[in-house]
Amino acid sequence: MTDIAATAPVTGRSFWGDAWARLKSNKAAMFSLFYLVFMAIICIVGPFFVPHQYTTIYADYVRTPPSLSAYPQADMIETALHDAVRRMRVDTQEWHQEDDRVFVTVKSSREIDERNTRYLDRSDTFDDARIESRSDDGLTMVMSAAVKQKYFFFGTDNTGRDLLSRTLMAGRISLAIGLLAGVVAVAIGVIYGATSGFIGGKTDEVMMRIVDVLYSLPFIFFVIMLVVFFGRNFVLMFIAVGAVLWLDMARIVRGQALSLRRQEYVQAAEALGVPRRGILQRHIIPNLLGVVVIYMTLLVPQVIILESFLSFLGLGVQEPMTSWGVLISTGAKNIGTANWLLFFPAFFLVSTLFALNFVGDGLRDALDPKDR
The missing domain is CATH 3.30.1360 (Gyrase A; domain 2)
Known part of the structure; x- marks a missing residue:
């Protein structure tokens, strides 16, 4: 019996396997993760199954209250x-x-x-x-x-368009802008910050002064300038938000890269003659993934809120396309007479932001090496 126990294999878990196990034990984070997946699926697939198009106007059903029964x-x-x-x-x-x-x-x-x-x-x-x-x-x-019997589960807006189909379509735009602009901001910030922190010296000083100059530019002024020169469209929103928010990511990654470059395995790779590009790809950036993933979950809500704010000001998504920010702006103007115009898009936006923050907190706890 002793020999059998002694020869039993001992299986360990990798850092990512241990992080996934701890994330699964966080019920709030897992529920939020499933909710985000569900929200993404219904926003992508839902408009194909709802009985009304988001651009169809029903003149006989202007500002119709939500109801489960047929009209x-x-x-x-x-x-x-x-x-x-x-x-x-x-x-x-x-x-x-x-x-x-x-x-x-x-x-x-x-x-x-x-x-x-x-x-x-x-x-x-x-x-x-x-x-x-x-x-x-x-x-x-x-x-x-x-x-003709029609169902308006979320009611209709001021022009007689189905609010359910418009809310789902708005979710496509808001989530797409949040994810795409977040990915661009993270990609630029990781590459820029990792390069600056790893190379160091005068190169680091110059690159960080460029970041300081970009920080001094007002975000709203930058967006207005883009609108004046290039017009209003979805791609513009994606570029405007993503091209500004990478600055924070660059600073965070630079600080982590300065710490990692002093680690023994990085110094060993330099002693073996591994080029700087190879060290960045194999050692620096992979060890930054934990911080990047956490910041990504916190960046997406920030991007969605910025898009909603710009759409609220009239600088974002334009008709007939819509976003949660556009719907909330319209609902805020009609809160006294048609409160459902504000309630449904606000619920979708707020619940999504809460879920993203819970997932971010869960990933922070799961990827923290000090908690292992």
Whole structure:
């Protein structure tokens, strides 16, 4: 028994394996991670399955409150029917509803044109309009139309667009800007900071003074300048945010690189004649991944908030495209009369930012070597 116990293999865990095990034990971080994945999936796939396009305008459903039941309601049917009949320039004599069809009797002082049924078909409330009966003199006509049922789970906005589809589409833009600008900022910051910290000397001084000069430029002024010269588009937002936020990453990585260059394994690689590029790729940057991953999770919320702030000011995403910042800006103007316009996009944005911060805290604890 002693020999068997002595020869039993001892398996260890790598740094990343141990970090993953500790991350899994953090319930808040794992729940937030699954929530972020779920949010990304519904924002990417959801617009293909919702019944309305984010650009479709329903004139009969302007500022419609959210509801789990189908529209139109009884009073909305009557309003839409009277509007359509008024455009026909005839008078409503009587109307009633049977199952999913409405029947309306109209009269006029002159002969009624049969093509008036198109006014019912053009409505967002009715479809499949047809003539049921007509008087011999053509002054009275009975028309019918099917009632189109529509669901607006998040309600509609000021122009009659479905808020659910617009919120999901806005999530695509906000998350894409956050991830893309975050990746660009991290990539530039890691390469720039690692190079500056590892080389050191006058090169480090010059590179850091360049960072100081860029720090002195106001971010809003920089964005306005880009808007004036290049116009407003998604790529501009991505470049403007990513091209500024790498400065913090560069400073953080530089400080870590200055510490790593004094480590024994780096000095051994230099003594063996490994070129500086190889030391950066094999030793410096891989050992910075823990700090980079943590900062990335904290940078994405910052980018999303900046995008929302710029869109709130009118410098970001423009119609018909939208983002959470654009929707929140619109909702803030209508909070007294249509609070759902603010509640749903704000909930999506705030919950996503909370989840990102929880994941960042979990990664910080999992990747901290002092806690192993």
